[in-house]
Amino acid sequence: MRIGLDSYSFHRLLGELRPGEADPGARLADGGPAVIGEARRLGLDGVSLETCFLDPPGRLDVEALREAADGIELALAWGAPNGLELGARRPPLDDLLAWIGVAAELGCRTLRIVVGGPALRPRVAAELRNVVEPLREAAASARGAGLRLALENHGDLTAAQVAELLERVGDDSIGVCFDAANAVRVGDDPVEAARLLASRVLMAHVKDCERAAADPVAGPRSVPFGEGVVPLEEVLEVLPSDVLLCVELGQLGPDADERELVRQGVAWLEEHRAASTAVEVA
Numbered sequence: 001m002r003i004g005l006d007s008y009s010f011h012r013l014l015g016e017l018r019p020g021e022a023d024p025g026a027r028l029a030d031g032g033p034a035v036i037g038e039a040r041r042l043g044l045d046g047v048s049l050e051t052c053f054l055d056p057p058g059r060l061d062v063e064a065l066r067e068a069a070d071g072i073e074l075a076l077a078w079g080a081p082n083g084l085e086l087g088a089r090r091p092p093l094d095d096l097l098a099w100i101g102v103a104a105e106l107g108c109r110t111l112r113i114v115v116g117g118p119a120l121r122p123r124v125a126a127e128l129r130n131v132v133e134p135l136r137e138a139a140a141s142a143r144g145a146g147l148r149l150a151l152e153n154h155g156d157l158t159a160a161q162v163a164e165l166l167e168r169v170g171d172d173s174i175g176v177c178f179d180a181a182n183a184v185r186v187g188d189d190p191v192e193a194a195r196l197l198a199s200r201v202l203m204a205h206v207k208d209c210e211r212a213a214a215d216p217v218a219g220p221r222s223v224p225f226g227e228g229v230v231p232l233e234e235v236l237e238v239l240p241s242d243v244l245l246c247v248e249l250g251q252l253g254p255d256a257d258e259r260e261l262v263r264q265g266v267a268w269l270e271e272h273r274a275a276s277t278a279v280e281v282a
Helices: 033-041 062-068 091-106 118-145 159-169 180-185 190-200 232-238 258-281
Strands: 002-006 046-050 073-077 110-113 148-152 174-179 201-206 244-247
Touching: 002 033, 002 073, 002 258, 033 046, 033 062, 046 244, 062 091, 073 091, 073 244, 091 110, 091 118, 110 201, 118 148, 118 159, 118 174, 148 159, 148 201, 159 174, 159 190, 174 180, 174 190, 180 190, 180 201, 190 201, 190 232, 232 258, 244 258
Parallel strands: 002 046, 002 244, 046 073, 073 110, 110 148, 148 174, 174 201, 201 244
Antiparallel strands: none
């Protein structure tokens, strides 16, 4: 088990306030080296950087990111908030293709992508077929660049819809970034959703959350691991043991401390890893 951090955990510190969130009154210097530094201080194996908090491909200092990440696995997470917009327009795909090139330059093995987001969920059933060809084009580009794409269930698709989409695209260059909390949001049983997609999972976003959401797009508030509705232990038992598990935070309450929530999530995963290793040895 490899433990990582997704930079969306620090979205408030990087300047994004979701509806109902309080301004923490502080900011990280940037979404790249500063977040990598947070991961390094926590002794993590990897870090996933949300591209929405980075400079665009033409201006990004790739060498600075490579130097900052020395010794830490680096992944990119593309597409917040609405990804490929269910194939409705060409510009999002062109942006994804540009980021595939950046990911290759950075030496990433995995690029998380999304085809939509919670705001687009009402359109998914009618428009899912429209994203098949854009995904095929992106997969071909990723294959040529020597990396794989990880499609997330982003509060838009059910696990069954993810599986259907991957089957229709028919390219092993696309796997899954599994988010159990997002499975809960769309009405999936998170354990069964993980089981359905497990053979294609390349990475995972790991968080716990409340059940109710004041805003369906913003989603339920993140809570300390083990205190919410996500059956984390059962989900992790189903997922492949070698995937990068990235602690991620979504909606934050008015008194939330993202650094403390991240530290607690990392500690929880470390305890789970130690217990799993002890069982394997025994």
